[in-house]
Amino acid sequence: MAPTLMPVQEILQSGVVPKGYIQPEDDYQVGNGSPPLMDAPTIDFSLLSSSSPDELAKLCSALSSWGCVQLVNHGIPLSILDEVREMSKQFFKLPLEEKEKYSSKGEDLEGYGNTNAVQRGSLNWNDKLHLQVYPEDKRQLQFWPKNPEKFRTTLHDYSKMNRMILGTFLKAMARSLDLEEDRFLALWGDENEDMTFARFNFYPRCPMSDQVVGLKPHGDGTAITMLLQDNEVEGLQVVKDDRWFRVPVIPQAITILVGDQMEITSNGIFKSPTHKAVVNPKYDRISLAMLFIPSADREIGPLDELINEERPQLYKRLKDYGQVYTQSIPSGERPISIVKIIH
Numbered sequence: 297m298a299p300t301l302m303p304v305q306e307i308l309q310s311g312v313v314p315k316g317y318i319q320p321e322d323d324y325q326v327g328n329g330s331p332p333l334m335d336a337p338t339i340d341f342s343l344l345s346s347s348s349p350d351e352l353a354k355l356c357s358a359l360s361s362w363g364c365v366q367l368v369n370h371g372i373p374l375s376i377l378d379e380v381r382e383m384s385k386q387f388f389k390l391p392l393e394e395k396e397k398y399s400s401k402g403e404d405l406e407g408y409g410n411t412n413a414v415q416r417g418s419l420n421w422n423d424k425l426h427l428q429v430y431p432e433d434k435r436q437l438q439f440w441p442k443n444p445e446k447f448r449t450t451l452h453d454y455s456k457m458n459r460m461i462l463g464t465f466l467k468a469m470a471r472s473l474d475l476e477e478d479r480f481l482a483l484w485g486d487e488n489e490d491m492t493f494a495r496f497n498f499y500p501r502c503p504m505s506d507q508v509v510g511l512k513p514h515g516d517g518t519a520i521t522m523l524l525q526d527n528e529v530e531g532l533q534v535v536k537d538d539r540w541f542r543v544p545v546i547p548q549a550i551t552i553l554v555g556d557q558m559e560i561t562s563n564g565i566f567k568s569p570t571h572k573a574v575v576n577p578k579y580d581r582i583s584l585a586m587l588f589i590p591s592a593d594r595e596i597g598p599l600d601e602l603i604n605e606e607r608p609q610l611y612k613r614l615k616d617y618g619q620v621y622t623q624s625i626p627s628g629e630r631p632i633s634i635v636k637i638i639h
């Protein structure tokens with residue numbers, strides 16, 4: 297079926313859920329009931345900065361089992377997180393004509409619109425606004441909303457804060473594996489080369505929420521994703537040991553997800569979890585994913601220090617993982633499986 301380009305928000309107003317959005321039974325929640333809550337520990341960022349051995353051990357264990365942690369005490373005040381959430385809600389509330397000023401063009405990733413314009417297969421109940429924020433000279437400001445008024449400055453400031461947290465977080469990840477602390481940072485910590493995208497997600501409420509899915513099960517093609525979840529409406533779920541778990545809403549936390557490129561670099565020690573977003577029958581939900589992606593020119597691959605007899609090299613070395621990722625979307629397979637070395 298051809299992708300529906302109309303924003304999901306507009307489809308909702310007609311009251312009918314088009315067939316293409318109804319998911320195959322295996323993929324939606326019905327029948328599985330509501331999965332249990334994830335019990336991964338929250339990670340205290342201030343303890344990571346001070347290199348607390350206990351916190352580093354907790355971090356390593358959570359990232360190697362869940363690939364997902366809730367980061368608290370990261371230094372961004374709750375009032376700023378709420379401001380970002382609020383401006384995101386305000387943007388999606390604007391009249392369609394206003395939002396369409398920022399529409400994606402063709403297959404371009406950036407801009408506003410229905411996610412399914414660039415993805416294939418059964419459809420996601422999701423609209424997005426996708427913006428590149430780093431390197432700064434790659435910003436395409438024609439896609440950056442002028443309304444709400446503070447959108448641009450708030451996104452600029454919030455991205456900066458996220459980058460600072462990322463730097464400390466990457467150092468802590470390296471130390472938690474007894475690596476030199478700059479090992480990951482040197483690979484993708486450069487804001488003038490490495491890429492950061494902000495992906496604002498909007499999941500309109502849906503009367504048939506149990507049969508549609510906000511974002512289908514996927515792993516992120518990033519090194520790291522820093523996700524700001526809605527402060528009230530739950531929706532993110534992750535897989536661990538072949539079972540789904542709900543990620544709880546913690547308003548002051550930033551949810552960190554390991555991406556495929558980090559799984560590759562850590563030679564499979566840190567896990568890039570399969571995750572999805574489910575839809576609520578009564579409430580709209582928003583989220584903001586900050587996607588940190590190594591420059592396409594840089595070769596990535598398992599670090600030498602993490603390859604040994606017990607743990608042979610599990611992934612190939614390559615450049616431009618984004619390309620592999622996009623190409624493998626139609627197959628429905630996790631892109632990371634394509635770069636696995638079979639022993």
Ligand SMILES: O=C(O)CCC(=O)C(=O)O
Pocket residue numbers: 495497511516523525531532571572573582583585
């Ligand atoms: O909305 C969410 O909680 C998940 C978003 C997500 O997985 C993504 O943008 O890649």
Ligand SMILES: [Fe+2]
Pocket residue numbers: 514515516571
């Ligand atoms: Fe994701």
